[in-house]
Amino acid sequence: xxxxxxxxLVYQKHQRKKNILVLFVGFFSTFLIFFTFSQESQMxxxxxxxxxxxxxxxxxxxxxxxQLLSGLQPTVSWSDISAAGAGDGQNKPTLPWxxxxxxxxxxxxxxxxxxxxxxAAGASNTLKSLQLPRDFAxxxxxxxxxxxxxxxxxxxxxxxxxxxxxxxxxxxxSAQNFGAPGATAVSQVQTASATAGGGGGGTxxxxxxxxxxxxxxxxxxxxxxxxxxxERIAERMKALQELVPNTNKTDKxxxxxxxxxxxxxxxxxxxxxxxxxxxGAAGATVAAKGGDGGGPASSLNNDTTTVTENQVVKLMExxxxxxxxxxxxxxxxxxxxxLATTISTARCHPSGSRINHPFGxxxxxxxxxxxxxxxxxxxxxxxSP
Amino acid sequence: MHNSSQLKNEFIKRWVQGLHxxxxxxxxxxxxERKKKIKLSADIALASARNSATCWSKAIISKAKxxxxxxxxxxxxxxxxxxxxxAHKKVTCHKRIRSKKIxxxxxxxxxxxxxxxxxxxxxxxxxxxxxxxxxxxxxxxxGGESMDEYSIIKEALxxxxxxxxxxxxxxxLVNATTNLN
Numbered sequence: 001x002x003x004x005x006x007x008x009l010v011y012q013k014h015q016r017k018k019n020i021l022v023l024f025v026g027f028f029s030t031f032l033i034f035f036t037f038s039q040e041s042q043m044x045x046x047x048x049x050x051x052x053x054x055x056x057x058x059x060x061x062x063x064x065x066x067q068l069l070s071g072l073q074p075t076v077s078w079s080d081i082s083a084a085g086a087g088d089g090q091n092k093p094t095l096p097w098x099x100x101x102x103x104x105x106x107x108x109x110x111x112x113x114x115x116x117x118x119x120a121a122g123a124s125n126t127l128k129s130l131q132l133p134r135d136f137a138x139x140x141x142x143x144x145x146x147x148x149x150x151x152x153x154x155x156x157x158x159x160x161x162x163x164x165x166x167x168x169x170x171x172x173x174s175a176q177n178f179g180a181p182g183a184t185a186v187s188q189v190q191t192a193s194a195t196a197g198g199g200g201g202g203t204x205x206x207x208x209x210x211x212x213x214x215x216x217x218x219x220x221x222x223x224x225x226x227x228x229x230x231e232r233i234a235e236r237m238k239a240l241q242e243l244v245p246n247t248n249k250t251d252k253x254x255x256x257x258x259x260x261x262x263x264x265x266x267x268x269x270x271x272x273x274x275x276x277x278x279x280g281a282a283g284a285t286v287a288a289k290g291g292d293g294g295g296p297a298s299s300l301n302n303d304t305t306t307v308t309e310n311q312v313v314k315l316m317e318x319x320x321x322x323x324x325x326x327x328x329x330x331x332x333x334x335x336x337x338x339l340a341t342t343i344s345t346a347r348c349h350p351s352g353s354r355i356n357h358p359f360g361x362x363x364x365x366x367x368x369x370x371x372x373x374x375x376x377x378x379x380x381x382x383x384s385p
Numbered sequence: 386m387h388n389s390s391q392l393k394n395e396f397i398k399r400w401v402q403g404l405h406x407x408x409x410x411x412x413x414x415x416x417x418e419r420k421k422k423i424k425l426s427a428d429i430a431l432a433s434a435r436n437s438a439t440c441w442s443k444a445i446i447s448k449a450k451x452x453x454x455x456x457x458x459x460x461x462x463x464x465x466x467x468x469x470x471x472a473h474k475k476v477t478c479h480k481r482i483r484s485k486k487i488x489x490x491x492x493x494x495x496x497x498x499x500x501x502x503x504x505x506x507x508x509x510x511x512x513x514x515x516x517x518x519x520x521x522x523x524x525x526x527x528g529g530e531s532m533d534e535y536s537i538i539k540e541a542l543x544x545x546x547x548x549x550x551x552x553x554x555x556x557x558l559v560n561a562t563t564n565l566n
Contacts, residue, residue, distance in 0.1 A: 229535065236538045243545055253511065256518035259541060263525050266548035273555035274424035 392434055392550050399430035400554070425449065431551050439543045440536070444528020485533065 240259055241247060247258045403426030429449055432442035522537060523529035526544050529537055 233535055233538060236535075236542065240538065240542055240545070243542065243549075253514040253518055256515060256522060259545070260518060260521050260525060263522070263541065263545055263548065266545065266552055267525070269552045270427065270548065270555065271420075271424060273552065273559055274427055275420040 389546065389550055392547065393554055395434035396431050396550060396554055399433055400427055403427075403430055427551060427555065431547055435543075435547060439540060440532065441527045441529065441540050441544045442547075448527065 237252060237255055241249075241255060244258050244262045247255070249255050249258060404423070406426075428445055432445040435442040516534075519534050519537060522541055523532065526537065526541050529540060532540060
C-alpha cells in the first residue's frame with residue numbers, strides 16, 4: 001500500500017504529458033471515486049487523497065459515497081496521479097493490470113486513465129464539463145451509479161475533442177477493462193462527429209459498473225432525438241426509393257438526384273399531355289433535358305424548355321419539315337412515341353424496335369426525360385446524347 | 386395503393402368540371418393558351434383532389450388564386466375551404482419556418498465546432514451534396530421553400546404520387562380521344 005504510493009510518485013516524475021490540466025478536480029475526484037466503486041476496489045481512496053498510508057479495505061461503498069458527497073477537496077497529488085497514470089498508459093504497451101484481480105493497482109490505473117482521458121477532453125470542452133457538476137449534484141446516491149448516463153453525456157460531449165493519442169490509450173484500456181462495450185465505444189468515439197450524433201437511446205447497463213454506452217444506446221436526449229430524426233428520414237428515403245422506378249441507389253445524395261429527375265420528368269409529362277389534348281395541328285412536343293443524368297442539374301432550365309417548346313409548336317403548325325430542322329439544329333431528334341414510352345417505363349430499350357433515328361442507347365430511367373406527346377404524326381422529341 | 390384509384394376518380398371529376406367551365410366560355414384560344422388552361426385546370430383539380438391535406442396542394446391553390454383570372458375556376462373547383470384558411474395556413478407555415486431558422490441560427494453560434502483533423506471531411510462533403518440537392522427539390526415541389534429538410538421529403542413523396550396519378554389519367558384521356566378520332 002505504501003509502496004504503491006511511492007510507485008505512483010515515481011511515475012509522477014516520469015510523466016511525459018505536460019498538457020494534463022488541473023481542472024474541475026472537484027467533480028473529477030468524485031468521478032474517480034465513483035469509478036473505483038465500479039471496479040469494486042477495496043482501496044480507501046479518501047485515505048489516499050489525504051496522503052495517508054493506511055488503507056481500509058473493509059470500508060463499504062455507501063460510507064464512501066456519503067463521505068465523497070459531503071464535499072471533497074482533492075489535492076494536487078490526485079491530478080499528479082492521473083498524470084502518472086497517463087504516463088503509465090503511454091509507456092507500457094502491455095497493460096500491467098488485470099481486471100479480474102481487482103487489486104488496488106489495477107483500479108487506480110484504470111481510474112487514472114479514465115480521468116486522464118476525461119481531463120484532456122474536458123479541457124477543450126468546458127461546456128460539457130460544467131454540466132457534470134450539475135449532474136452530480138442533482139443525482140442522488142443511487143443515481144450516481146448510473147454510470148452510463150454520465151458516460152453517455154461525457155462521451156457525447158468529448159468524442160469530438162479526443163485526440164488520436166488518447167483514443168489509442170483509451171483503446172488499450174478499454175480492451176482490457178470493458179471488453180465489447182469499450183470496443184464499440186471506441187469505434188463510436190472514432191466515428192462520432194462533434195455533435196452527439198454518435199449515440200442513441202437505450203437501456204443503461206447494470207448499476208455499479210461504469211460501462212460506456214454502446215453505439216446506439218446512449219441515453220442523452222439530444223442524441224436520441226437526433227437518432228430518431230435520422231431514422232425517420234431514412235425510412236422516408238426508402239419509401240421514395242420504391243416509388244422512383246429503376247433506381248438501385250442507396251446513397252442519400254444519388255437517391256435525391258433520382259427523385260429530382262423523376263419529379264421533373266413527371267412535371268414535364270403533365271405539361272406535354274396537357275398540350276396533346278388539343279385538337280388541331282400536330283399535337284405538341286417537348287424538349288427533353290440533358291439525357292446524361294450526371295450533371296448536377298438540368299442544363300435546360302424551365303425557361304429554355306418552354307421557349308423551345310413554343311417555337312417547335314409554332315413551326316409544327318406551319319410545316320413539319322421546318323419543325324424537324326429546327327429541332328435538329330438544337331441537337332434534338334424525333335422518335336416514335338410508343339418507343340419513347342417503352343423506353344421510359346422499361347428497364348432496357350428494345351433492341352429490335354424500329355428506330356427512326358439513332359439515339360445511341362441512352363439510359364432507360366427517368367433520367368432520360370423523354371417527353372412524348374401523341375400527335376397526329378406520332379412524333380416526339382428526344383435529346384440525342 | 387388503395388387511395389390512388391380514389392384519387393384518380395376525384396381528379397377526373399374535378400378536371401372535367403374545370404374543362405367544362407372553359408368550354409362553356411365562347412372565347413377562341415390559340416394553342417398555347419389552351420394548353421395553359423388545360424394544365425392549370427388539371428393542376429388545380431389534382432391539388433383540390435387532395436383536399437389540401439398537403440402543403441404542396443395548398444401552395445398550388447393559393448398561387449392560382451393570386452391570379453385574378455382564375456378565381457372562377459379555383460372557387461368552383463376547390464369549394465372546400467375558405468380563403469381565410471388558406472392564407473392563415475400559408476402564413477403560419479412561413480412563420481414557423483422563419484422562427485425555426487432564427488432559433489437554429491442562435492443555437493448554431495454556441496455550438497460552432499471546428500472540423501476535426503479531416504476525419505469529418507467526407508461527412509461534410511456528403512452533407513453539402515445532400516443539402517444542395519434538397520434545395521433543388523425544394524424549388525421543384527410547389528410550396529417547398531418554406532419547409533425544412535425533413536418535411537420536404539414527405540411532401541415530395543406525396544407530390545410524386547399525385548403527379549403520377551395525374552399523368553396516368555391524362556394519358557388515358559389522350560389515348561381515348563385519339564382513338565375516338
